[in-house]
Amino acid sequence: MSALTFSGYKRTDGRVGVRNHVLVVPTVICASVVAERIANAIGPTGAALPHLAGCGQLGPDRRLTHDTLAAYCAHPNVGAVVVVALGCEQVIAQHLANTARTAGKPAAVIAIQSEGGTVRTTTRGIEIATPFASALENEQRVPCDVSSLILCVKCGGSDYTSGLAANPALGRVADRLVDAGGTAVLGEIAEIMGAEHLLAARAASPEPAAQLLRIISRVEAEAVALGLDIRGTQPSPGNIRGGLTTIEEKSLGATHKGGERTPLTDVVPYAGRITKRGLTVMDTPGLDVESVTGMVGGGAQVVVFTTGLGTPTGNPIAPVIKITGNAQTAAAMADNLDDDVSGILDGRETMDSAADRLMDDVLAVASGRQTAAERLGHREFAIHRRNPTI
Amino acid sequence: MNETTALVISARDNVATALQPLEAGQVITLGNESVTVAEQTPRGHKIALRLIRKGEDVVKYGSTIGTATDDILPGAHVHTHNVASGRGRGDLHTIAAEGPRLAEPPDLSPVTGKTVQ
Numbered sequence: 001m002s003a004l005t006f007s008g009y010k011r012t013d014g015r016v017g018v019r020n021h022v023l024v025v026p027t028v029i030c031a032s033v034v035a036e037r038i039a040n041a042i043g044p045t046g047a048a049l050p051h052l053a054g055c056g057q058l059g060p061d062r063r064l065t066h067d068t069l070a071a072y073c074a075h076p077n078v079g080a081v082v083v084v085a086l087g088c089e090q091v092i093a094q095h096l097a098n099t100a101r102t103a104g105k106p107a108a109v110i111a112i113q114s115e116g117g118t119v120r121t122t123t124r125g126i127e128i129a130t131p132f133a134s135a136l137e138n139e140q141r142v143p144c145d146v147s148s149l150i151l152c153v154k155c156g157g158s159d160y161t162s163g164l165a166a167n168p169a170l171g172r173v174a175d176r177l178v179d180a181g182g183t184a185v186l187g188e189i190a191e192i193m194g195a196e197h198l199l200a201a202r203a204a205s206p207e208p209a210a211q212l213l214r215i216i217s218r219v220e221a222e223a224v225a226l227g228l229d230i231r232g233t234q235p236s237p238g239n240i241r242g243g244l245t246t247i248e249e250k251s252l253g254a255t256h257k258g259g260e261r262t263p264l265t266d267v268v269p270y271a272g273r274i275t276k277r278g279l280t281v282m283d284t285p286g287l288d289v290e291s292v293t294g295m296v297g298g299g300a301q302v303v304v305f306t307t308g309l310g311t312p313t314g315n316p317i318a319p320v321i322k323i324t325g326n327a328q329t330a331a332a333m334a335d336n337l338d339d340d341v342s343g344i345l346d347g348r349e350t351m352d353s354a355a356d357r358l359m360d361d362v363l364a365v366a367s368g369r370q371t372a373a374e375r376l377g378h379r380e381f382a383i384h385r386r387n388p389t390i
Numbered sequence: 391m392n393e394t395t396a397l398v399i400s401a402r403d404n405v406a407t408a409l410q411p412l413e414a415g416q417v418i419t420l421g422n423e424s425v426t427v428a429e430q431t432p433r434g435h436k437i438a439l440r441l442i443r444k445g446e447d448v449v450k451y452g453s454t455i456g457t458a459t460d461d462i463l464p465g466a467h468v469h470t471h472n473v474a475s476g477r478g479r480g481d482l483h484t485i486a487a488e489g490p491r492l493a494e495p496p497d498l499s500p501v502t503g504k505t506v507q
Contacts, residue, residue: 160407160434163451164397193477195453220477243407243434245448245468246475249455345409346394 004180004359006366007141008148008301009079012104016148017076018301018366020136021047021317022129024082025069025096028054028089034118035084038125045133047078047316049381055089056389066091068271068383071297074103077317079139080132081105082125087113106132141368147181149366150274152300152318153257154187156288158235159242159308163253165325165344165354166306172355173304173362174259174279183277185300186258187284187291189219190234194248195255204263204278211267215283234286238309257306270384271297288313289380292320302366304358312336314378319371321361338365338372396420398439400452405436405468407450412437428465436468448473 009017022045026035032050039046049072053065073081073096081100085093093109100107108128115121153170155162174184186192192199196216203209234247244250258279265278271294274280282298284291288311292303296318303320305313310333314320324330327342339361343349365371396406396418406420412431417424423439431437436450442462447454456473466472 164399164407194455194475197453240470243432243436243469245436245470245473246456247477248453248475249450252451252453252455345397 004146004176004363005143006146006149006363007368008144008366009076009139010142010144011076013074013102015076015103015299016144016301017078018149018319018368019077019317020079020139021045021077022080022082022132022136023072023075023078023100023317024048024084024125024129025073026050026054027069027083027085027091027093027096030055030086030089031084031112034112034121034125035082037122038082038084038129041122041126042129042133045136046129047379049316051381051383053383053385053389054091057090057385058387058390061385061387062090064270064385065383066095068293068297070096070099071271071273071299072317073097073100073105073107075296075299075317077301079105079136080129081107082129082132083107083109084121084125085109085111087111145181146177146363147277149177149302149362150183150185150298150300151177151362152185152187152292152295152303154288154292154295154303155191155254155257155306156313157307157309157311158239158244158250158254159326160244160253161325161342161345162306162308163249163256165341165351166308166323167253167256168260169325169341169344169351169354169358170257170304170306170323171259172351173358174257175261176355176359177362178259178262178278181277183274183280184258184262185274185280185282185295185298186255187282187295188254188286189215189281189283190247190286191251191254192216192281193220193234194246194251196251198252198255199258199264199279199281202261202263204265208264208267208281212264212281215267242308257304268298270294274298274300285384287382287384289382290384292318293381294384302362304362307337310336312373312376312378313380314371314373314376316379316381319365320373320378321365321371322373323358323361335376336372396437399450402449402452404439404442404449406439407436408433426465428463429467431467438462438464438466438468440464442468 024035024039026032036048039048083093097107112121200209235244262279266276266280284294310329323339330340341354412427416427
């Protein structure tokens, strides 16, 4: 046991949660509005996963939608699940409910076509979800070792301060967490491009290094096959105004947030379960919300998101802690931000003292402290898709 | 004072990042080196610490961030107008690297092996 602990929820499957939500999952876009109404009706314990998919999808995308929703049903930040189906879609509601039950959570399924429309289904859903919420709100947090944490490290709206202050400070938190037996997960393959040699050099074994280089090559080849210049999106126009010139520069700054000495132990697919301690890389796109959605799906309970220019992104079930190294942004977007590490660049504080404070933030938020994104109701959720809808 | 004007991250770097807006003629001292700012440079943008010849790697964080597309004079603003990325360039009809680069130790000799034409 390390000395670092937080108060969480121990699940019967051995995982540890930092929130205790009733998850209301629409199987398909057609059920999204009903799912959101049910979740909203039961207060902050309710969390809906409105999404755009669940039908008209083939092969890999169909699987990706199902597997991402199933990953949220099994997630340790979730205490109970209500699945809202339409009735004729591809994603199978019972599979999602069974995934939740296998993870030890109560689960129920309702369907709009069989309940008889929006009003009846919403009413029925609230009747089911309300006692779930009451039971979860009575559960007590217990002391948990920090080694049970999977921390999603993310950056977005990057500028020059991201790579110089916020990302290296977050990297020190990742180092300490992994030293204590925990796990960090890094996504956004396009934003590792140009820095992959640094991660590959600290791979725990040849396999994750080879996997990382393979998926980097694939993403690069995809841009090449489309005949497109990745500079159209990487770096973004805002990144370039902020002084970032190339994707390599952005990646080198971005990759700092995964730590300086964390061993690369695994590379997993989008929303794939994170099981190895150390640093995991997940194969996600660079779009913030799709990326966070995937890494939380993989099991991350807490997200630390660094931003130079400022961004509001949250998640339905995982707290997202926002930090900036840009003093102007800290003032201008104070309501979206949880911590300001701009003192690193003007000499007001050291990298280590910023990392100490950030580690305290992570443990406090894991123990229940609300983040800015949670207070403001930012619950962005988007499942990655690779192919057109049929 | 100078410590907060601009920042060099690795001894291998040939650029510094402006932590304040820089004016032409301003002299910046970074350790034993000094460089005269050649043109107005916004906060967060980069200036060359020495002559970077066309085709040479531009180095920040101790790794290459792209290739100079022109000779870049000491003190000049270094950005998209004189640096090109070599990665993900489908518009060039060639893959930027012949397969993935092998693992490189982080802070040894400058990175080589660009194959973009």
